[in-house]
Amino acid sequence: MKVLELYSGIGGMHCALKDSGIPHKVVAAIDVNTTANKIYKHNFPGTKLMDCGIESLTARKLDEMKINMILMSPPCQPFTRVGKKLDAEDIRTSSFLHLLSLLPRLNNCPKYILVENVKGFEESDTCLKLRETLRECNFAYQEFMLSPLQFDIPNSRLRYYLIAKRAPLKFSFETSAEILTFLPEENHLKYVPGKSEEGQFSTMYIACDTSQNNVSDKDESKYECTTKNTDLEQSNKAEEKHTKNLLHGTSQGNSAAKCPICREQCLQTMGHNMRQITEDDSDHYPNCCPVLNFLEDKPPDFFDSFLLTKKELKRFLVMDIVFPCLKKTTCFTKRYGHFMEGAGSIFQMSQNIYNMKEASELKDRTQELKNRADWTDEDYEVLSRLRLRYFTPREIANFLCFPSTYDFPTDLSRIQLYRTLGNSLNVHVVSALIQLMVKNPE
Numbered sequence: 547m548k549v550l551e552l553y554s555g556i557g558g559m560h561c562a563l564k565d566s567g568i569p570h571k572v573v574a575a576i577d578v579n580t581t582a583n584k585i586y587k588h589n590f591p592g593t594k595l596m597d598c599g600i601e602s603l604t605a606r607k608l609d610e611m612k613i614n615m616i617l618m619s620p621p622c623q624p625f626t627r628v629g630k631k632l633d634a635e636d637i638r639t640s641s642f643l644h645l646l647s648l649l650p651r652l653n654n655c656p657k658y659i660l661v662e663n664v665k666g667f668e669e670s671d672t673c674l675k676l677r678e679t680l681r682e683c684n685f686a687y688q689e690f691m692l693s694p695l696q697f698d699i700p701n702s703r704l705r706y707y708l709i710a711k712r713a714p715l716k717f718s719f720e721t722s723a724e725i726l727t728f729l730p731e732e733n734h735l736k737y738v739p740g741k742s743e744e745g746q747f748s749t750m751y752i753a754c755d756t757s758q759n760n761v762s763d764k765d766e767s768k769y770e771c772t773t774k775n776t777d778l779e780q781s782n783k784a785e786e787k788h789t790k791n792l793l794h795g796t797s798q799g800n801s802a803a804k805c806p807i808c809r810e811q812c813l814q815t816m817g818h819n820m821r822q823i824t825e826d827d828s829d830h831y832p833n834c835c836p837v838l839n840f841l842e843d844k845p846p847d848f849f850d851s852f853l854l855t856k857k858e859l860k861r862f863l864v865m866d867i868v869f870p871c872l873k874k875t876t877c878f879t880k881r882y883g884h885f886m887e888g889a890g891s892i893f894q895m896s897q898n899i900y901n902m903k904e905a906s907e908l909k910d911r912t913q914e915l916k917n918r919a920d921w922t923d924e925d926y927e928v929l930s931r932l933r934l935r936y937f938t939p940r941e942i943a944n945f946l947c948f949p950s951t952y953d954f955p956t957d958l959s960r961i962q963l964y965r966t967l968g969n970s971l972n973v974h975v976v977s978a979l980i981q982l983m984v985k986n987p988e
């Protein structure tokens with residue numbers, strides 16, 4: 547498969563293609579962003595990376611590449627609900643419209659096209675134009691709205707996807723005019739961390755056996771003592787012991803798998819108000835792997851520089867705060883690391899239930915408080931005891947399912963890494979879609 551990767555960024559599509567197991571060659575990747583290109587080159591030194599605008603492509607240049615597949619994530623700002631939604635009028639859409647204008651003029655039109663964008667794109671005139679162009683070029687297509695949560699990955703990132711296949715090729719499933727919110731052959735594509743040959747993550751503390759993380763109704767009585775008779779002193783001690791075992795990997799098997807449940811139930815009872823609702827919360831995904839599996843294995847002081855400053859703690863009310871046993875983080879956007887509201891979850895290093903309870907109560911008290919100057923030093927003490935920190939770029943790459951072999955150049959700032967990662971995509975979800983796209987009917 548000869549593949550053209552457009553709007554290649556840091557190469558999320560390239561990683562997904564590799565993960566899909568389909569024999570391929572990325573004949574060219576194109577992007578204008580210098581930082582993203584630096585990261586791309588670092589990871590794919592053998593791929594031809596064109597540092598130019600997509601509007602400079604011509605039908606002749608595309609024909610010469612003899613490509614079978616185009617993978618692309620066009621800029622999403624013209625379609626985001628928080629933006630101005632200028633759609634086709636936004637200058638940032640013009641390169642995509644240019645590309646669409648080239649497709650009907652190609653002698654070697656690709657057989658497969660995959661497009662990724664934000665929720666909101668599906669309602670745009672640009673999307674209408676995409677569908678119209680695909681029909682004109684004899685493509686069958688299927689649209690999806692999917693979140694990694696559906697693949698047992700504890701990260702919310704609801705995105706629009708379109709896969710297209712040119713006649714006479716046919717999809718292996720019956721297409722629908724509706725935007726599907728599931729994969730037709732989903733059961734075969736469940737996410738198993740660490741299973742791929744390259745290893746999905748740089749680190750994993752425990753093997754994730756999600757089957758043991760479910761507390762069925764009939765099992766609930768087993769956990770009653772931790773959830774209902776909450777003797778804080780005792781449960782704190784138990785907590786700390788559990789956490790130590792988990793973090794040092796001394797407790798495996800059943801006890802390690804059960805530990806997050808105890809903690810989750812305790813902490814959820816006390817800290818439910820510390821989390822934000824996201825648009826894919828309407829469904830519940832009990833089989834997600836815990837956040838624990840996505841953390842970096844480093845000595846505690848490694849994370850000191852990721853701790854929130856006093857000024858950042860002031861944004862406590864709008865944060866989504868998570869800890870190892872939870873099974874959901876919010877979407878990490880390009881604003882992560884310098885903007886708090888809706889930019890991605892914050893990690894709580896303290897596993898002390900008493901600290902959590904105090905902070906949760908503080909949040910209840912201060913919900914209505916407009917003037918942060920009214921916060922006392924004691925309030926900040928309560929918050930700093932939680933030891934809140936940002937997820938590291940590597941941890942975000944883990945949530946996005948980049949392989950452990952994926953690496954960042956050392957001369958880029960943390961903010962540059964957050965920005966480019968936030969623009970990227972979930973590798974596992976796209977890999978599943980690529981596999982579905984190329985699969986032939988039986």
Ligand SMILES: C[S@@+](CC[C@H](N)C(=O)[O-])C[C@H]1O[C@@H](n2cnc3c(N)ncnc32)[C@H](O)[C@@H]1O
Binds near residue numbers: 554577578969970
């Ligand atoms: C949503 S991001 C794609 C991210 C990518 N899929 C990844 O895994 O990192 C959009 C990318 O399009 C690039 N871009 C925007 N306009 C462009 C243009 N006219 N020509 C080439 N690249 C462009 C941006 O620099 C950005 O990296």
